[in-house]
Amino acid sequence: MLTNRRLVLAHFWLAFAVFGLALLLGAWQMFARSPLNPGLGNSDWYYRSVTAHGSAMGYVFPTLIAMGFGYAITELALKRPLIGARWAWTGLVLVAVGAVVALIPVAMGLASVLYTFYPPLVGNAFYYIGVVLVVVGSWIWVALMSLNMIVWKRDNPGSPVPLAMFANVAGAYLWGWTAVGAAIEIIVLILPVAFGWRTTIDAGLSRVFFSWTLHAIVYFWLMPTYIAYYTIFPRAIGGRLYSDAMARVAFILFVVVSMPIGIHHLFADPQVGAGFKFIQSVFTAMVSLPTLITIFTICASAEIASRLRGGRGPFGWVTALPWANPIMLATAFSLLLLGFGGVGGLINMNYQFNSTIHNTQWVTGHFHLIFAGAIVIMYFAIAYDLWPHLTGRVLRTGRLATAQLWLWFTGMIVTTFPWHYVGVLGMPRRMAFYDYADPAIAGQALSVSMSVVGGVMLVTSAVLFFAVLIRGHRAERADPGVYRFAVAVHEPVRLPAALNGFALWLTLMIALTVVNYGYPVVQLLALKGNAVPAVYVGAQR
């Protein structure tokens, strides 16, 4: 039973509003840089747009989804009201205010540094202050999730923490610690320069700190999706979760190994030596394990549901799945997109392969497949699943939702596959326009145009998504019944402390990060003369 419905709804609606606006910017960018744009590109507006799109989609949208979903899980899984609801509202206000404070200088063209910051480029201080406010707001959520689990465990000694809450808290801890890298970069290195107190900055060190955040942030975005795979999907299709223990192992692996791997984003950087690039490449390979475990467990859960419905044969059971159910469809699409994106990821984690596609459109294609594809499509599914419980009204999904999911899935493929292709041909990312008259690029014009078509499909899908949700607010009232998370084939009765808490895993998480980042950071701090003059965005030179 949800006692703080308005809190959860406010998070979801703010998240989806930000998503809708940022999606329009993204679609415009694809058009602006394509050969379909008859005018001359305007690079100033393009980079403002990229900065806004990335900051909103990367920092605000998934954070609000994780927070809102987290509050819902706390009440639904622990079956009691959220402790600290006032603090939760404070966190939401901080995120909202932070987003506005950050995006005003971006819109004014004073902070076109992209969401990855790129010092020694330095934008208006308020952009960074806004981002920090968003992170601080989300840290309130981290503290609340931790507190709610700890208090529940104290009141229920020896009982297994419900899987949904366990995974939710795993995501909170992961984010709490991984955000520290970017926070150090902004507060210690960038802000003093943005305020004009210092005029030089170590660009290499900044990149190392940012990489600490840059990779694991994707797993933070991924957490609500994985929680939905494990705790919503099996129930929604009328089956059972194959293994509760393996689910916990997967979430624990994310907490432990998703941080000390970010240097794979710096494979081509000169300020980190080969040794730590190799070590972090190996850890990156390991982070594919929780995903491979997940693929097995979720497919096995689907098979259980299908056989309960009378599915037969080694592959025939797939046809007996309830394909009209939007959660079924979304999960299948999500896993497919995760498969494509995951294979791309296995390529990127390898220094040798990476050198072919580093910083090309391939990378844009890769993370859009993972984030905008596999992850966001499950955000839609989560909303469809929770909406009747949030509004107390009927949510008619039906053909509209099916069409919406199909459009998003195909739109994502039509957008990202051509990106991968031109990336292999060497098209650099993040350029406001390309000279398609140049024979070196002319052959890529068709592929870039195809991506624009994909963008239009995605915008159409988002319109349908909003239509379904808004209709849900106007439908007749109905009691949605008790909300249930998926039940495992063998529900845990007693769990070892390692699968029921995080003390050991948080120690490992912090220790591994310190080991894998300690040396590169200390080495750069010890170097002399590597601080370089800041280049202020918009300054007259």
Next chain:
Amino acid sequence: MTSSVDHADHDQGAAVAARVERRWSIMSAGLVGLMIGVAIFAGVHRATMPQAWVETANPQTIHIAGEFVESNLGSAMEADGSVTVRAVGQQFSFTPQCLVVPADTPVTLRATSADVVHGLLITGTTVNTMLVPGYIAVLPMRFKTPGEHAMPCQEFCGLGHEGMWARVRVLDKAAFAQLAAKQRRLTCVD
């Protein structure tokens, strides 16, 4: 009777599932092991490997002294027959804007940035590196055949990033040697 059959079915099903899960785990671990193995193999054989050390260069003084003064940029023939190419990236161009290199010869790229973070890639090759101000990127290269390549900046460097494209001209060995006999540093900037 029925319930005991169900039970036997369930046990059999559970055993099948456990077996499949074990195979899947082995395959997963094997896949990860294989990927790491390939990386080690390629690294050890120096097919490709990141630079092993960190070198610094002060962007405020590189134009006054040191290896990145303008007169020293471009391709230089080394005593051992290899070629060293020195280049600088700045908002929004490379110096030199056209690199000339011999085919089928070991070439070392040494490059840095004079202002913000840039990057470069050479299309149709695996040459790809970041140029971070304050640091020197060192990259071994080898071009199989003569030809022309585009060399865009691959990292956002400010309003104008989209205009930062250079060229790489790969000459056959003899033609390059001829040019190198006449000039200390080679470029193909017309």
